[in-house]
Amino acid sequence: GEDVEQSLFLSVREGDSSVINCTYTDSSSTYLYWYKQEPGAGLQLLTYIFSNMDMKQDQRLTVLLNKKDKHLSLRIADTQTGDSAIYFCAETPNSGNTPLVFGKGTRLSVIA
Amino acid sequence: GAVVSQHPSRVICKSGTSVKIECRSLDFQATTMFWYRQFPKKSLMLMATSNEGSKATYEQGVEKDKFLINHASLTLSTLTVTSAHPEDSSFYICSARDVTGANVLTFGAGSRLTVL
Numbered sequence: 001g002e003d004v005e006q007s008l009f010l011s012v013r014e015g016d017s018s019v020i021n022c023t024y025t026d027s028s029s030t031y032l033y034w035y036k037q038e039p040g041a042g043l044q045l046l047t048y049i050f051s052n053m054d055m056k057q058d059q060r061l062t063v064l065l066n067k068k069d070k071h072l073s074l075r076i077a078d079t080q081t082g083d084s085a086i087y088f089c090a091e092t093p094n095s096g097n098t099p100l101v102f103g104k105g106t107r108l109s110v111i112a
Numbered sequence: 113g114a115v116v117s118q119h120p121s122r123v124i125c126k127s128g129t130s131v132k133i134e135c136r137s138l139d140f141q142a143t144t145m146f147w148y149r150q151f152p153k154k155s156l157m158l159m160a161t162s163n164e165g166s167k168a169t170y171e172q173g174v175e176k177d178k179f180l181i182n183h184a185s186l187t188l189s190t191l192t193v194t195s196a197h198p199e200d201s202s203f204y205i206c207s208a209r210d211v212t213g214a215n216v217l218t219f220g221a222g223s224r225l226t227v228l
Binding site: 088 | 118146156158221
């Protein structure tokens with residue numbers, strides 16, 4: 001079945017850039033997502049990208065997609081302490097009623 | 113944007129009792145909702161797909177008689193944990209997709225269940 005892999009931990013200094021990486025196995029992935037989860041809370045959609053795109057930028061967030069290598073990354077510029085959270089990569093092969101397949105999440109710690 | 117409301121956010125119950133968790137799509141209709149379970153420091157495990165007006169589809173290993181799902185309307189799905197045991201203690205999160213919008217999955221805030 002589909003699999004999504006992420007590194008479990010990332011630690012950066014405040015003001016630096018953070019890069020969270022994700023790999024997936026499903027070559028039919030159509031939509032790829034990044035969600036953020038703060039302690040004790042649900043998941044908040046940060047951004048998503050369609051598989052026919054290479055890059056998407058939204059303020060401090062930049063998503064890069066290498067479809068050939070099935071690699072997705074999330075770059076957070078000027079990382080702040082409020083960015084400390086768990087970041088989940090997810091994919092779905094198509095639209096409609098297909099559930100997302102999630103990675104295990106990367107815990108980002110921002111050091112002041 | 114799309115909002116999914118989940119209630120209660122926290123619940124503590126005794127072993128053997130049943131607990132109901134509600135998931136509502138506030139400003140859109142959701143024919144399908146998904147229920148996830150999250151263990152400490154773990155990823156999200158899809159439990160079941162809730163379909164409005166029909167039976168839920170459960171993932172392998174999830175007991176349908178233990179985790180009852182009812183999707184009676186286009187805006188409400190409920191998850192009932194029956195005869196709860198301490199090992200059912202977990203964080204349960206529902207989600208719904210607004211298929212008329214950006215086709216993304218919107219999550220509720222989650223429900224923390226503690227079974228004593």
